Amino acid sequence: MNMLTENRLPVLPLKGTVLMHGGQTELIITGTASALFDRMTRSGQHNAIAVTIKDYDENKNLKEEDFHRTGVFVNITAAIKGDDHIKLKMDLIERAYIKEFFFEDSDVYADYELQPDTPDLSEVEQIEMLDYMKKLAHEIAENFRGSVSMLKILDRIDTVTKMIGFSVQYLSMTIAEKQELLEERSLHKRGIKFIDDLLKQKESVKLQIEMAQKFNENTNNQYRKAMLREQLKEIQKELNEDSPSKKKKDYRQMINEAELPEDIRASALEEVDKLEAQGPNGHEEGMIRTYLDLILALPWFKGPEKAIDLEKARKILDEQHYGLDKVKERIIQHLAVLKLTDKKRGTILLLEGPPGTGKTSLGKSIAEALGRKYVRISLGGVKDEAEIRGHRRTYIGALPGRVISGMKKAGEKDPVFVLDEIDKLMAAYNGDPASALLEVLDPEQNNSFTDHYLDLPYDLSDVFFIATANTVSSIPGPLLDRMEVISISSYTNLEKYHIAVDHLIPEVLEEHGITAEQLQFEESAVNAVISDYTREAGVRGLKKQLAAVARKATEKIAADGPETKISVKAEDLEEILGHKTVRLEDALKHITPGIVTGLAWTPVGGDILFIESTFMPGNGELILTGQLGDVMKESARISVSLIRSRMANQIHHFKFNENDLHIHVPSGSTPKDGPSAGITLFTSLASLLTGKTVDPETAMTGEITLRGSVLPVGGIKEKVLAAHRAGIKKIIMSAENRQDLKDIPCDVRESLEFVFIETIEELIKEALDIELPGPEILYMHSDSTKNVNFSN
Numbered sequence: 141m142n143m144l145t146e147n148r149l150p151v152l153p154l155k156g157t158v159l160m161h162g163g164q165t166e167l168i169i170t171g172t173a174s175a176l177f178d179r180m181t182r183s184g185q186h187n188a189i190a191v192t193i194k195d196y197d198e199n200k201n202l203k204e205e206d207f208h209r210t211g212v213f214v215n216i217t218a219a220i221k222g223d224d225h226i227k228l229k230m231d232l233i234e235r236a237y238i239k240e241f242f243f244e245d246s247d248v249y250a251d252y253e254l255q256p257d258t259p260d261l262s263e264v265e266q267i268e269m270l271d272y273m274k275k276l277a278h279e280i281a282e283n284f285r286g287s288v289s290m291l292k293i294l295d296r297i298d299t300v301t302k303m304i305g306f307s308v309q310y311l312s313m314t315i316a317e318k319q320e321l322l323e324e325r326s327l328h329k330r331g332i333k334f335i336d337d338l339l340k341q342k343e344s345v346k347l348q349i350e351m352a353q354k355f356n357e358n359t360n361n362q363y364r365k366a367m368l369r370e371q372l373k374e375i376q377k378e379l380n381e382d383s384p385s386k387k388k389k390d391y392r393q394m395i396n397e398a399e400l401p402e403d404i405r406a407s408a409l410e411e412v413d414k415l416e417a418q419g420p421n422g423h424e425e426g427m428i429r430t431y432l433d434l435i436l437a438l439p440w441f442k443g444p445e446k447a448i449d450l451e452k453a454r455k456i457l458d459e460q461h462y463g464l465d466k467v468k469e470r471i472i473q474h475l476a477v478l479k480l481t482d483k484k485r486g487t488i489l490l491l492e493g494p495p496g497t498g499k500t501s502l503g504k505s506i507a508e509a510l511g512r513k514y515v516r517i518s519l520g521g522v523k524d525e526a527e528i529r530g531h532r533r534t535y536i537g538a539l540p541g542r543v544i545s546g547m548k549k550a551g552e553k554d555p556v557f558v559l560d561e562i563d564k565l566m567a568a569y570n571g572d573p574a575s576a577l578l579e580v581l582d583p584e585q586n587n588s589f590t591d592h593y594l595d596l597p598y599d600l601s602d603v604f605f606i607a608t609a610n611t612v613s614s615i616p617g618p619l620l621d622r623m624e625v626i627s628i629s630s631y632t633n634l635e636k637y638h639i640a641v642d643h644l645i646p647e648v649l650e651e652h653g654i655t656a657e658q659l660q661f662e663e664s665a666v667n668a669v670i671s672d673y674t675r676e677a678g679v680r681g682l683k684k685q686l687a688a689v690a691r692k693a694t695e696k697i698a699a700d701g702p703e704t705k706i707s708v709k710a711e712d713l714e715e716i717l718g719h720k721t722v723r724l725e726d727a728l729k730h731i732t733p734g735i736v737t738g739l740a741w742t743p744v745g746g747d748i749l750f751i752e753s754t755f756m757p758g759n760g761e762l763i764l765t766g767q768l769g770d771v772m773k774e775s776a777r778i779s780v781s782l783i784r785s786r787m788a789n790q791i792h793h794f795k796f797n798e799n800d801l802h803i804h805v806p807s808g809s810t811p812k813d814g815p816s817a818g819i820t821l822f823t824s825l826a827s828l829l830t831g832k833t834v835d836p837e838t839a840m841t842g843e844i845t846l847r848g849s850v851l852p853v854g855g856i857k858e859k860v861l862a863a864h865r866a867g868i869k870k871i872i873m874s875a876e877n878r879q880d881l882k883d884i885p886c887d888v889r890e891s892l893e894f895v896f897i898e899t900i901e902e903l904i905k906e907a908l909d910i911e912l913p914g915p916e917i918l919y920m921h922s923d924s925t926k927n928v929n930f931s932n
Contacts, residue, residue: 150180151241151248152214153202154192158318159212161232163305170225177219177226179247186216189236189250192319202248204241210323211236213254232305235322257301257327266300269331273303276338283345300327304334311341391415391432400440407596408435427533434540434548434594442553442602446511448479453509460505461498462642463635466883467491470626471506488581488605490562490620492612493628494745494858496678499608500560502628506606507556515546520561525571528580530593540593543580543600554602562619563609574616581605581622611743630677630745630861632885636670637663644683652690659693660707661686668710672720675865677745677858685717692716731836734828736907738820739841739863739871740812741855746862748839749812751805751820753828758800766805769813772821776803778846779822782900783829786848786912791829801825816853818844819872822900823907832908839863840872840907848900852876857883864888872897872906 152169159165167190169177180188191211193202200206213236218229235255242249261269277294281287290310297303308318317337324330395408415428453475457468474489491499500516507514522528530541539545546557565574579585580600588597605623612620631639645661669689674681689708697704714720734753739746762780764773784796803821805812819842827834841859843851852874861884863871875896881889897903901912 147253148242148249148251149213150185150188151207151211151238151250152188152190153207153248154190156315158192158308158315158322159190159214159232160305160308160318160322161212161235162299162301163232165230165232165309167228167230168225169228177216177228180216181219188214188216189238189252190214190230190232191238191250192315202243204243207238207241207248208319208323209238210255210319211238211250211252212322213252235325255325257330258325260326260328261300261331266327269335270297270300270303273300273307273331273335273338276335276342277307280338280342280345283349300331304330307338308334311337312344313337389429391429394436395432398436400435404435404440404596408432411435427538431533431593434544435596437548437551438544438594438598439547439551439553448475448510450476450479453506456509457502457505460508460643461502462638463631464498464502464628467502467626467628471502474624475510488583488607488623490607490609490612490615490623490625491628492609492625494630494677494743495610496676496680497628497631498678499628500558503556503558503606503608506604510556510604512604513550513552513555514558515550515555516558516560517542517546518560519573520564521566522564522573523566523568523570525573525576526592528573528576530591532592533595538593541576541591543589544591544594544598547598547600547603553599554604556604556606559605559607561609562607563611563614574619578619578622581607581619583622613743629857629883631679632861632888633667633670633865634887635885636674636679636682637666639679640666640670640682640686644679644686648683648686648690651687652694654690654694654697658697658702658705659690660705661689662707662709664710665708665713668713669717671865673713673717677861689713689716731833733831733833734824735836736820736824736827736834737836737839737868738817739839739859740816741814741858746855746858746860748862748866748868749805749807749817751803751817751824753801753803753824755794755799755801755828757798760797761800763800763802764804765802766808767811768805769811771815772805772813772817775815775818775844776821778818778844779825781846782822782844782848783825786900787826787829787904789913790910794829801828814853815843815851816841816855816859818842819850819897819900819903823903826904826908826910830908830910832910834907835870837867837869838872838907839866839868839870840903842872842874842877842897844900850874850897850899850903856880860884860892861888864892869893870895872903874898 152167154167159167180186189211191207193206194208195206213233214230215233216228216230220227235257236252237255239251239253242251274294274297278291281291281294293306294303297306304321308321313321321330321333321337324333391412392409395405395412398405400408411428411432415425415432418425418428450472454468454472457471461468471489491502493499503516504514526541528541528543530544531538540548543557547553547555550557559577562574562577565572565577567574579589583601586600586603589600590597607623609615612625640661645666646656649656649659669685670682673685676682693706693708696706708716736751738749738751740749741747762777764776768776780801783791803824805817819840822844823834823840841853841856843853845851856873856877857880860871860881870893872895875898878894878896881894895906897906904910904912
């Protein structure tokens, strides 16, 4: 079948190049294109459309979408046939736009129309543009040898189109840029774009020349220095002035003299053999020397056994940390086990608690109590497995992991090793560091821990590992299972006071260069800072506020002289620290029905939250706002169901199908979830619909069920301490949570009233002073005002 018509020509597919009309070129074709040319020759056809393929794949059959739509109408003037190719000489006549492609076996044909340049430049403007192009081309070509012949051709070109067609093949432009230049029909825009490309090429050539000159200068300097060093060595040998300090390390002797296990010594000596085989300037010499330095620096054998003095340990913990009695007792018990069993396996503890409660400093105190070296690495945000296991030495710039680097820094086999913020490890495309820690923290495996860089088994079983975390919820189960968790709870205001007086104030004074005589905090001032300017689980914010007071005092002492003495009282704090933190009584001064105080647990300690309810005309919809999670939304729906089933006789004036209920939990930017707000949500709706208010100094926590039971929840200690900090006087919770009060400090327990309930009937009686009928009376009949008793 003959595919050729008047406006249809064969397509020459171009791979990795773009032809420009207005010039001449030579092109080598192979494969199917070569076969096509043979058939063109036999039919007397010498014209074709050269079109660039977008993304060439030799294994894929070409389709219409694989070609650009704009190509070049070419006339083949000569052909030289080789063994497996044909070299064509072609005139690039004019730009051609492909209207439609046709495919016959492996051949491609196209209907086309010619698209000459739009002559939007006057003859004078074309001459000026052409002269400027030639000037730029001369400036570029002068930097290359053998460019004289090409410049002669350039000088004979008489149109902008021909100039572009000839020159573009020598410029470093991408295929996309060349295709864009071909498709531009405006002669003015096309010329401006080509001039921009010439200017970019000029700057690129200039930069390459400068870099080459610098490289040659550096190479010459390095060669000269190397020659001078060799000459210096020969001169020193002649004068017998070889400096021992300048000699390279004798690694073979150092390894033989070092205390190393035999298998480690053998591996190290193999590396020495490689180093000696490298010669003086081997490309791996530096890498091998760094590796051998690491082997020699690591502690391979445990030193003399250090006796564990429990009384000394207890004294150090008491001196450096106020409160935390149960935590310190757990640590002392752990040390007692170490002392009595003298077991070889290391210890792995996880200190879990809110920020600022002294987890990291406890690790330092334990190291001091045991008389061991202290090493700390921060794992917050680490997302590369190589940070734990190291890089393989095949990579340039490889380093050992943080564990082996920490052991090298310690210089002892049994340090106290703190893994800070272990809950903030992150998995990423380059591995999961938490999984890499499984071997480190497993007493059954860490006696042969293998770092990728060291590539030798290293015994970590004598290390006392202490991990710290704000919450265990984000720690993978297998990793958490390898550690003994010790929970550190929030501090009470009394504990914060003693911590401030005994630890924080002396530290702040020392940091600001002032003495206790120059700046004194009265007891009322410290308590005011704690109660009015901080509301946190730890003491980090407290230290910041004390530091702010110290800065103000430092300014006055620097101005008035070192003899100045300042005493800070509670009434001075507003001038120094600004307005007080909003208190509970301020927030709920004008209490209204529907507002109830709840208790919440967060990874940074307990907190209070307010649940607000209102209603408006509607169609019975329940609206929930405040970034509530699915569990909390379900508690709200359960609350509505309980209200409608248990309190119908109390709120018969309210029509649910004619009103919308809206529940909101403030701090809308903070996500909230969990079942412990169940009774608070229920009480909020009950308060709204009965018109009775709830005492703002009463807070509550507990889960509710559809049968009206109040279930226990977790985090009681943190929640109670948060309520105490906020000025709450009464707390309502499930009766099953009564046993959790034993973990709460006595001074906090004595200052609060606790009410334990089991059903919503008891809840409503306590919170709103409303007597509800028992669960056997479920609802009011829709056609009667009498109670329906299903027990009869």
